[in-house]
Amino acid sequence: MSTKWETVIGLEVHVELATETKVWCSCKNEFGAEPNTNVCPVCLALPGSLPVLNARALEYTIKAGLALNCKIQRRSKFDRKNYFYADLPSGYQISQFDLPLCYDGYVDITLKDGTTRRIRIQRIHLETDAGKLVHAGDDVAAADFSLVDFNRAGVPLIEIVTEPDLRSAEEAGLFLEKLRSILKYSGVSDVKMEEGSMRCDVNVSVRPAGSTEFGVRSELKNVNSFSAAVRGIEYEQKRHIRILEEGGQVEQETRSWRDAQGISVLLRSKEDAEDYRYFPEPDLPPVEVTTEEIERIRATLPELPDALMQRLMTEYGLSAYDASVIVAEREYAQWFLQAVELAGADQAKAVANWQINELYRVMNEKELGPDQIPLTPEQLVGMLKLMEKGTITGKIAKTVFDKMVETGKDAETIVKDEGLTQVADEGELLAIAREVVAANPKVFEDWKSGKQSAAQWFVGQIMKRTRGRANPQLALKLVTQALEEQAQK
Amino acid sequence: MSGMTHILSAARLNRLFLAGELSAVEIAESALSRIAKVEPQVGAFLHVAAEHVLDRAKKLDARRRAGDNEFGPLAGVPIAVKDNICTCGMETTCASRMLKGYVSPYDATVVERLRASGAMIIGKTNMDEFAMGSSGEASAFQTTRNPWDLERVPGGSSSGSAAAVAAGEVPLALGTDTGGSIRQPAAFTGVVGLKPTYGYVSRYGVVSFASSLDQVGPLGHDVEDVARLFEVIAGPDRRDATNAGRTPPELKFGGDPSLAGVRLGVPRELFGQGIDSGVKARVEEAIRQLEDLGATVEECSLPSTEYALSAYYVIALAEASSNLARYDGVRYGFRAAQTGGLTEMYSKTRGEGFGAEVKRRIMLGTYVLSSGHYDAYYRKAQQVRTLVVRDFERAFERFDALVTPTTPFTAWRIGEKIDDPMAMYLGDICTIPVNLAGLPAISVPCGFVDGLPVGMQLIGKHFADAQLLQMAWAYQKVTKHHESRPVLTEEGGR
């Protein structure tokens, strides 16, 4: 007999807020500066220094909460989480324990089969990032000493905690993508996993399908990318099932994910869990948030991906697929909307086609990120206008497109410089048509015997002679005319 | 005149400086010479900044000679600063091995304000390590002696600040008060000490002991001087989120002292059991004098007081255990010679760097916050704190201020209570409830018992510091206890 297992997953996602300055002092919040240059008495926890809340960090946390459909705590407070570590200057992290700023939210994800799942957000709280240790060796154990860079110490961080609503590694991956997209749209973070501005811990447990009780969970730390999250979950899920099927019991423990080896290793068991001795932060007064404040922040939220996707479908008639690949990145959506504004709503589908089929293709080839789009909306729309006017053909347009990307020039300049203007002169084209018909009697005979594709072949010849500049409809009309003339001879 | 400045008030020194009758250099030199003479007996200072203060004095003199008349109210006044308040250019050690040699790269807000007022910071004063103690004996470096009896403690934790004022080394000093650390040593050494309303004075740059209780305040010979220093240090500071952003009203003293219409309450819980009979007698006399000035006096009750001491120690030590976590040997201060890894570095550094009292308090504070104990201790203590606050609120419905002894007894002998922390803790029973409620309170000298000073405490409403100072001024005007000075043989003998 084999039991069917269900995996239950909850995520704790840490996201660095993209504020100009740190959360408790006015040091710059920037990635990649020289070590220990963005520091001051406050973020180094020098004796006597005190924290003061950065109003922008509070605003961004609330904004993230609103974007994730959360309720906002009207009276919140900060707490100290006490532990010793060399990257934590004050010996405690300022965080929020029992009154997080945001609670009870959700994110809807769309699965591959098109069904939608609602993943509940339990809470979002504001806390403080720590510094960074650099070990003089391959890892801590082998290092003779370690150095600390406190540039990151005091950077505002939000922790987003989901309910245990995810049921597979795939769902977790989709959720993280969606979360990243929403946070980026709302402008509170640049959510770059490679720069560590988004990190996540994963809670995994397994239970017999149909059971309503939760299994014993393990917490996975050091998950540094979405794909690592997916791999880690798959690994843990297998590990749990194997233990259970062998009649064993899963231990509640914290494990570390080693992505390169594809394994998790024990970090600490439940018995060794740290006692953080949370208590209210006495250096900071409680935070009061008014309804007006919340509404003011809500008004600064841009249109979020779900709503935008709906609008692209209803307003511009895009397919669900097209709409989804356009809203996937904030930069893509902005690019699309700008292009449509320039070109007019009737051109929306054409813009989407060019964006998805050509622009993404080029970006893929060149391995460009969404913040490196190699073409302006103005360039594309300029090209579409030339097509609309009949100046260039669809075929030529593809050439023009590639040249625009390559040179950064606009379509009109390229067409002029390269002589790519469509040949729409009936007399000129008819002469060419007569020539090619006369020169290919065998194909003419095919046509005469009823082979329709032969006409297309002649159109192809005209395209060749004009280097693709002939208007295809006109060319077909004139080929037909030349063929009929030949037949009557 | 120079050489006698140690008997002049800050107000007088400031006037003489502004009038050009005494140069800042003369004042500074005079103070330094007094310090040189009495320090061997008193031991109030951990660091005397002779060069710094003379340099500063020369600049003040140059400004005055150049016709500058934009001087602040403390121009030309030498001031001592407790060693837990950060000062650029001078060590800030909190009288701890942990911070020996540590020089802050920035000035505390109160120090900035002192400098802007024209004050001359003459040095840093001894204290109980990290302000944890009531006798000054918990300093890692030296024991400050009470100028009234060199065999006795000056009180604590602002032991050096109180002793420096009492011994005439400076007319004014800054202390900090978490549970009585300004008022109790002020009482023990016969000087005036004000603990301002929580939030009136910025804590930025003041090394935290217990963040929700700490407040900086002035010590001086008379109420006017103390008020002058209070006005300089109090006020808004955006670097301290617990600062109330309030500016104190301008204080004026003068005319006939009167307390007509002032209603005073005497909490029976702080005036009965455990109060030394001599102390009680002095404070009762003081109360009669307050009545003579026109005040009405009635008994009242602060029923939660019996729990206040326990609640205070739970809250203060919980906060302290966390506030002192930063002294880990990683970034500054003491680091133990190393053999092992990070954990060993922590435990050796903290084990060797902190003194016994500090370690005792860190351990207690850690314990009360531990899971499984939090509700029984920390949460309960916060509930008691709320009750204490309500007690005062009720009392202040009927009274303008409350009167108590500052301490239940006078200064004890050095070493007498060092092995009995509970006895020492109990000595703070009259001052601690005030910190729990965040109220202002002042200790003023009200006589002597067996040659040792006794202090009377006046407790006021939130942000009624100015009224409190007015009352204390009226009392001082008709009593003159503050004019008594200890006799110190200047040869260094006892």
Ligand SMILES: [Zn+2]
């Ligand atoms: Zn900083």
